[in-house]
Amino acid sequence: MFKQSVFIKSAADKSGWIEDEIPEILFVGRSNVGKSSFINSLANNKKLAKVANTPGKTRLLNFFDINNSLFRLVDAPGYGYAKIAKDAKMRFAEMMEEYFDERENLKAIVMLVDLRHKPTNDDQEMYHFLKSSNKRVLIIGTKLDKLKRNEIIRNEKLIKETLNFNPNHTFIKVSNENKVGLEESFEVLIRLIKE
Numbered sequence: 775m776f777k778q779s780v781f782i783k784s785a786a787d788k789s790g791w792i793e794d795e796i797p798e799i800l801f802v803g804r805s806n807v808g809k810s811s812f813i814n815s816l817a818n819n820k821k822l823a824k825v826a827n828t829p830g831k832t833r834l835l836n837f838f839d840i841n842n843s844l845f846r847l848v849d850a851p852g853y854g855y856a857k858i859a860k861d862a863k864m865r866f867a868e869m870m871e872e873y874f875d876e877r878e879n880l881k882a883i884v885m886l887v888d889l890r891h892k893p894t895n896d897d898q899e900m901y902h903f904l905k906s907s908n909k910r911v912l913i914i915g916t917k918l919d920k921l922k923r924n925e926i927i928r929n930e931k932l933i934k935e936t937l938n939f940n941p942n943h944t945f946i947k948v949s950n951e952n953k954v955g956l957e958e959s960f961e962v963l964i965r966l967i968k969e
């Protein structure tokens with residue numbers, strides 16, 4: 775897990791990006807999927823990413839320095855929040871596209887999905903987009919502790935089928951509640967930026 779983690783800044787567009795060569799890993803996921811909790815678990819810091827922000831409210835990329843600039847973690851706003859106005863959705867899409875298309879520091883993407891549910895249309899669109907970008911991708915299935923034993927294999931299969939999962943991508947099941955899968959996730963992150 776992270777030895778050091780510190781919030782650096784937020785940015786609405788490329789004018790706010792940091793100019794250097796430090797690799798960045800982008801974290802995306804539906805609002806409420808457990809993204810903030812996962813980041814906080816990796817950092818062992820309950821306050822690093824704000825848990826229980828009004829879902830979908832922040833429309834900024836948040837940049838964190840991890841392990842003294844080993845890499846930067848870039849936390850994207852949660853998507854798929856029904857009450858967000860259309861123009862805010864557009865701004866989100868534009869911000870993400872600009873970052874995906876133009877950010878050379880971007881080395882890998884972590885996408886979180888809720889292990890309890892079939893991926894939504896928004897999830898499917900996001901994953902489709904990630905596949906077409908040819909970046910390295912890690913899928914994190916959250917809330918493992920909420921599943922009964924016999925649901926685990928079934929739900930993973932449904933999620934992979936629904937997403938049309940690329941077997942070259944890694945899929946890790948985690949529980950932020952029970953701190954399961956965190957060390958493995960961190961090891962994969964390190965591998966993704968070093969590949």
Ligand code: GDP
Pocket residue numbers: 803804805806807808809810811812824825826827829852916917918919920948949950951952
């Ligand atoms: P975000 O909107 O994706 O940042 O989601 P949050 O991290 O704020 O989590 C949303 C809700 O799910 C909160 O109530 C968390 O406590 C809960 N949660 C997150 N991860 C887990 C998990 O692994 N297990 C369980 N049981 N609850 C979780």
